[in-house]
Amino acid sequence: MALPLPRPARGVRRRARPPGGARRGARGGRAAAGRLVRARPEDCRALGTLSHVAVTLANLGDSxxxxxxxxxxxxxxxxxxxLRRRLGAMSGIADCLIITGRAHAHFGRxxxxxxxxEQAAEISGDHDIPALLQQSLDGLELLRDVRY
Known part of the structure; x- marks a missing residue:
C-alpha cells in the first residue's frame, strides 16, 4: 500500500513527473519500473550532462x-x-565506491x-568529506563480523 504524498507548502510547486509520466505508486510492477529506470541514463546522455549521467547510473546500479x-x-x-573519475569529482568517486561496495557485499563478494x-574511506579522509567517510567506515564495520 503506497503512502499518500504530503501536500507541498504554500507557494511550493510540485516536482515534475519522471519520464514517461510515471508517478509514485503507479502500477506496472518491476517491468515498468525497469523501463523507466533504464530510460533515465539515456535522457541524461542526450542532454550531455556527464555528472547527471554518473549519478543516474549509480542509482540504476543500486536499483x-x-x-x-x-x-x-x-x-x-x-x-x-x-565518469566520476573522468570528471575528477572526489565526493562522487567516494560515493560511487560506497554504493559499489554495498553491491559487492550484497552479492557475497x-x-x-x-x-x-577502504578506497572510499581514503578519498573521503583525504578530501575532508565526513559524511562519506562515516559511510565508508560503517561499510567496513559490517564486513568485520563476516568471515570470508
Whole structure:
C-alpha cells in the first residue's frame, strides 16, 4: 500500500513527473519500473550532462542490485565510477565506491567490498568529506563480523 504524498507548502510547486509520466505508486510492477529506470541514463546522455549521467547510473546500479541483477548492476556502477573519475569529482568517486561496495557485499563478494570501502574511506579522509567517510567506515564495520 503506497503512502499518500504530503501536500507541498504554500507557494511550493510540485516536482515534475519522471519520464514517461510515471508517478509514485503507479502500477506496472518491476517491468515498468525497469523501463523507466533504464530510460533515465539515456535522457541524461542526450542532454550531455556527464555528472547527471554518473549519478543516474549509480542509482540504476543500486536499483539493479536490489533486483538481484548482478551483471547489470556492476556494469552501471563501473560506468558511473569511470565518469566520476573522468570528471575528477572526489565526493562522487567516494560515493560511487560506497554504493559499489554495498553491491559487492550484497552479492557475497566480500574482498571486493572491503577494497571499495577502504578506497572510499581514503578519498573521503583525504578530501575532508565526513559524511562519506562515516559511510565508508560503517561499510567496513559490517564486513568485520563476516568471515570470508
Amino acid at each position: 539493479l542490485r536490489g533486483l538481484g541483477r548482478q551483471e547489470d548492476a556492476f556494469a552501471a556502477l563501473d560506468e558511473s565510477l569511470a 566480500l574482498p571486493q567490498a572491503r577494497t571499495c570501502f
